[in-house]
Amino acid sequence: MIYLPIRLPVMRSCIGLITLLAIVLLTSPSLVRAQDATAPAAISGTVREIIAAAVVAEPADQKQIISNFKTNPSPEVVGWLDKWKEGVIFIHEAEDGTATAVLLDGSAAADGSFATVKLSDGSPMLAANGSPVRINPKEVDFADTNSGLRRAMKEVTDLAALADPDPAKRIRAIQDSSIGQKVEKLPSLEALKAMEKNPEALRALDVAISIIKLKSPTREERIKACNDLAKIKPLSARDIIKSVLTEAEAAKDRELIAAASNALAAIDSHISTINAFGTAFRGLSLGSVLLVVAIGLAITFGLMGIINMAHGELIAIGAYTTYVIQNLFVAGLNLSPFGKSLSIPGLNLESGANLYFIVALPASFLVAALVGLVLERSVIRFLYRRPLESLLATWGISLVLQQLMKFIFGANNVQVSSPSWLSGNWTVNDIVFGWNRVFVIGFAVLIIVVTWLVLNKTSLGLLIRAVMQNRNMAACMGIRTERVNMMTFAFGCGLAGLAGAFLSQIGNVGPFLGQTYIVDSFMTVVVGGVGNILGTVISALGIGMTDQALQQYLGNPVIGKILVLGAIILFLQWRPAGLFVTRSRSLD
Amino acid sequence: MNPQPFTSRVHTPLLIIAAVFLVVVMPVLNATGFISDFTLGNWGKYLCYGILAISIDLLWGYTGLLSLGQALFFTLGGYMMGMHLMRMIGGEGVPTFLSMVGRTEWPSFFLPFSSFPFALLMIILVPGLLAYVFGYLAFRSRIKGVYFSILTQALTYGAALLFFRNELLMGGNNGFTDFRTLLGFSLRDDGTKRGLYIATAILLVVVVAFCKWLTGSRFGLIQRAIRDSENRVLFSGYATANFKLFIFVISAVIASFAGALFVPQVGIINPSEMETGKSLEAVVWVALGGRGTIVGPVVGAVSVNAIKSWASSGATADYWPLMLGGAFVLVVLFMPKGIVGIPGQIAEISARIKRNRNQAAPDQAPTPPSQATDP
Incomplete structure (x- = not known):
């Protein structure tokens, strides 16, 4: 197995989107907090260097470092995060206790050991005495992840998918983004909407935004979301509108009931x-x-x-x-x-x-x-x-x-x-x-x-x-x-x-x-x-x-x-x- | 020259001897151990098929209606008998085919089948009514010839689709099986089996006698006239549709009786009996035995099925469809009168040779009647 430094092509067209995302995310309150917390880590450098540092960081810091990538979720980051999850990044611990993230290189020797390269720059990993380090993947643990870390990684990869140059993938990511109706996702989706040119992606964005808005704390916004959905008639929103309708009926909110049942009727007639x-x-x-x-x-x-x-x-x-x-x-x-x-x-x-x-x-x-x-x-x-x-x-x-x-x-x-x-x-x-x-x-x-x-x-x-x-x-x-x-x-x-x-x-x-x-x-x-x-x-x-x-x-x-x-x-x-x-x- | 090309030439004494042999001699030989129970059971089956074949011939050979739905009436009769036999199993709860679809009680239409006379009535009524309704619709709009065949085939196909469904509560794929008693006699007893065989043989004799009488009567004459030229009969003032409807219902009931006797002998009834191929296969027996005769279909049914049960097992199993299909093509091409027509064909050929020898004018030889009679 060879893990050479992979430079995933970053399409020019999506650079703009990413930058925009970065701006939006930086200004959103939750991320500003994250920025403050990671300040002491102060990790900078290429993506590889950051990932390499994250792998050997304390578990509490790892999450913060990964979350920082939300500001710039490039495909390269996603590639490395995937490798991390797959368990092909190993941690080499030198005699003096310093840990380094390494990748296996070349093919297995007779005893099952591999040559290694540093994750941070792809150069061969050398021990203190200058001899190349060989590790056996069966004996050394790969860099582990926990559920909190994986969640952070998922957020980064989801954001990257939203900026994917392939419209089909982008639309799927947009559709997925409305699952769970997380209100904090709204600003980024709104920003995307301003940038998006593809009509199908725009429609998906409208749907996702409206679906999320159904959970909005303000009643007027919920009603407006219902009305919007009644115009777009997306099939995926049917169950959610139904639950909104039941809630509205429980709360005896006449206007919302009317809006929701209107949207439901529109979707049902569309289905027929x-x-x-x-x-x-x-x-x-x-x-x-x-x-x-x-x-x-x-x-x-x-x-x-x-x-x-x-x-x-x-x-x-x-x-x-x-x-x-x-x-x-x-x-x-x-x-x-x-x-x-x-x-x-x-x-x-x-x-x-x-x-x-x-x-x-x-x-x-x-x-x-x-x-x-x-x-x-x-x-x-x-x-x-x-x-x-x-x-x-x-x-x-x-x-x-x-x-x-x-x-x-x-x-x-x-x-x-x-x-x-x-x-x-x-x-x-x-x-x-x-x-x-x-x-x-x-x-x-x-x-x-x-x-x-x-x-x-x-x-x-x-x-x-x-x-x-x-x-x-x-x-x-x-x-x-x-x-x-x-x-x-x-x-x-x-x-x-x-x-x-x-x-x-x-x-x-x-x-x-x-x-x-x-x-x-x-x-x-x-x-x-x-x-x-x-x-x-x-x-x-x-x-x-x-x-x-x-x-x-x-x-x-x-x-x-x-x-x-x-x-x-x-x-x-x-x-x-x-x-x-x-x-x-x-x-x- | 040959005004009634398809009438039976088998003489009555020969028929009586055959009847006595089937009804009396075979069971006696079985009781004394000369014929095994297995062979007798097979013959019971063959004779049921023989009755089915007569019902087809009554339509096809005598009236010119090729019905591909006789297997449906046969199976319906079988199902009616099967329902009675299922009710006779007794025991607690309901059979699996009902519990499988979530029923804990017998559906109401099953209940009266506990009585044998009722089942008997249904064996006559259900196929009879179906044949009446379908025949009424078909003959009223003058559907005939090929169209009639194709429509009856479609009817059978639709019914088979229906019976394959579990929701019909008629056992679905598996149909009815595991029967125990009929009229209080255990179906596993040799005596009961022999009794069923005798009943089948008697029914066959009765059906043959009835059809002989019917086709020999004035009614039979009109029947044959319809076969040969329906329009002329119509113009002579006969309501041909009514005649056809009558004969269609009669043959449906005959087929139904054959099915009703078939089921207790083979111990199972399922929708595969009414698949399209089955009707066609039964038509093969008639064609092979000789259509337009009463005995021919029985001869055809018994001989084809005897060969089939010999050939369709073991090493020759794969070749059975080849033999059946090939035999069929050959019969249609070269023996339009079937097995019972062979003596007549030989006589005709020898007569022609004799005539040709006597006079040197071969073009006066009569054309074979089969070419001239079909519409």
């Missing part, structure tokens, strides 16, 4: 707005999941009339393809298909973890489409006239595919790690938008656009629509309907594969992945109206929104889901053929 937006957003993202999962089925079932119970397994195939590609990009993977061990080396790409998805998307589409092609040629094409039997045959296929995936990838779920940027979120006015949900919605939009383009702007799409609308007529016009069937089915299966790649980003991948979604996706297509992509879009979003709204309202996902199923059954009473009916003169 947030919940409404959050529910709508979650509903939108759930609807997007349904949409992505069901869009392939809208092609195979909706357009072609094949009740593809193996749709879920095609989704799982897409998900497993993503899993394989991901592992190929990094460290490779080991599989044991049918009991034989198979090891595939990986490419070990630097940024593989973030890049693989670009390759995985087309790959999962192609693999699933290929499987679909094989299925269509071998089984499905014999069943175009027998839709109910296509249900049974594809269910048989789904059993076989599930078992094959189990043989190849094992029965346990595997984890596909999503790119790091998916894990963050974005907060607007206290409403949290998770990036993964934003991704879900964006992906759904992408898939819809692609499907729409393929169906409406390509010659394949034209053929597909022609064959699906009137197979015989299309055949008479010279369209090779067999081939169009094949391509359509493969396209639908490829979309299922894309859905798999997508689901792998928001959950685990297992052989039974598709089973979770099969009922939902059929429901979505049926409600939307068979043979209509727009219907599928609307029904997916509608089901997603209803589900989330019921969940929010009832607080129970299962009951919500059951109610949605019931609602769908009732909806089909009203529109038996779904939202959009494909009109036709043919009967049956």
